[in-house]
Amino acid sequence: MTRVDLIPGTWSGRDDGPGPEHLRWHSAVSAFEPDIAPGATVLVGFRSDEGVRRNKGRPGAARGPTALRHALASMALADPIRLFDAGDVAVAVGHLESGQRRLGEVVAGLLDAGHFVTVLGGGHEVAYGSYLGLSGSTAIASGARLGVLNLDAHFDLRNDAVPNSGTPFLQMAEAEAAAGRSLNYAVLGIAQPSNTPALFARAASLGVRHLLDDECSAANLPAVESFVDEFLRTVDLVHLTIDLDVLPGSIAPGVSAPAAFGVPVEVVQRVCDLVARSGRLALLDVAELNPRLDPDNRTSRTAARLIHRVVTSRAPS
Ligand SMILES: N=CN[C@@H](CCC(=O)O)C(=O)O
Ligand SMILES: [Mn+2]
Numbered sequence: 411m412t413r414v415d416l417i418p419g420t421w422s423g424r425d426d427g428p429g430p431e432h433l434r435w436h437s438a439v440s441a442f443e444p445d446i447a448p449g450a451t452v453l454v455g456f457r458s459d460e461g462v463r464r465n466k467g468r469p470g471a472a473r474g475p476t477a478l479r480h481a482l483a484s485m486a487l488a489d490p491i492r493l494f495d496a497g498d499v500a501v502a503v504g505h506l507e508s509g510q511r512r513l514g515e516v517v518a519g520l521l522d523a524g525h526f527v528t529v530l531g532g533g534h535e536v537a538y539g540s541y542l543g544l545s546g547s548t549a550i551a552s553g554a555r556l557g558v559l560n561l562d563a564h565f566d567l568r569n570d571a572v573p574n575s576g577t578p579f580l581q582m583a584e585a586e587a588a589a590g591r592s593l594n595y596a597v598l599g600i601a602q603p604s605n606t607p608a609l610f611a612r613a614a615s616l617g618v619r620h621l622l623d624d625e626c627s628a629a630n631l632p633a634v635e636s637f638v639d640e641f642l643r644t645v646d647l648v649h650l651t652i653d654l655d656v657l658p659g660s661i662a663p664g665v666s667a668p669a670a671f672g673v674p675v676e677v678v679q680r681v682c683d684l685v686a687r688s689g690r691l692a693l694l695d696v697a698e699l700n701p702r703l704d705p706d707n708r709t710s711r712t713a714a715r716l717i718h719r720v721v722t723s724r725a726p727s
């Protein structure tokens with residue numbers, strides 16, 4: 411598949427016995443092998459908080475993939491599913507760009523082999539590595555329309571001197587422009603006080619659609635569903651990226667920048683359902699989990715529940 415060095419993931423958890431009636435993630439997951447049949451779900455970890463460090467945030471997200479596997483491991487599966495773990499790309503301090511390229515190489519290989527890819531971050535710099543994989547896949551080269559849906563309190567469209575966790579979507583916009591395309595980017599959950607007027611203006615100039623966090627209440631679910639439906643109508647392949655700071659800080663404290671308001675988990679789950687069932691979801695990544703800041707593993711448990719939901723309800727693309 412790829413010559414990238416990957417660190418194997420480890421899986422263990424509660425075991426009530428053999429057979430499908432006792433199935434949990436840890437017993438369903440196998441190490442990825444290049445010759446498996448298409449249509450599997452393949453996990454890849456991105457051990458990086460270099461982007462968070464550069465963005466003056468609170469480092470610790472490099473341990474996110476291990477914590478997410480731990481949270482997923484004992485979750486029960488209602489039905490058997492083909493799940494594989496390709497292992498982790500590790501990013502050394504100061505070497506974010508090469509790490510993103512390596513992640514992109516792994517992701518492109520998995521997509522071209524016909525698999526659904528779930529990337530376990532990592533700071534939100536993971537999204538640019540994921541994008542490199544999807545944009546480098548044969549489907550996009552053949553003309554499929556890419557759409558990026560970000561669930562996030564932040565636009566992450568910073569125009570900084572070096573790539574970081576606050577820049578991935580401007581990097582994507584620049585890369586799409588260089589390829590003669592325009593980035594189709596939509597964001598749900600933007601916190602007005604966490605994004606300057608300059609960021610709102612950049613979003614507007616790039617044609618980015620967004621809903622604010624206080625427009626994403628459960629009472630406003632029809633408007634959220636319309637936003638997602640309209641986005642889905644404009645794309646062939648979706649990159650769904652979940653920055654866990656989109657959730658209320660009470661539910662997701664284990665992130666660099668916890669949200670004072672946030673989007674309720676039931677609304678986030680409904681968005682995940684719509685995208686997963688659309689038949690257009692190619693790639694999911696989950697970003698910003700910082701296990702160092704996560705009492706009772708609250709954030710990793712919520713993140714695992716969302717990953718579980720997407721993976722088990724996804725219609726093949
Ligand atoms: N990925 C995070 N991006 C946010 C972080 C904000 C913060 O640390 O306060 C951003 O750059 O805006
Ligand atoms: Mn964010």
Ligand SMILES: [Mn+2]
Binds near residue numbers: 534566653
């Ligand atoms: Mn983000």
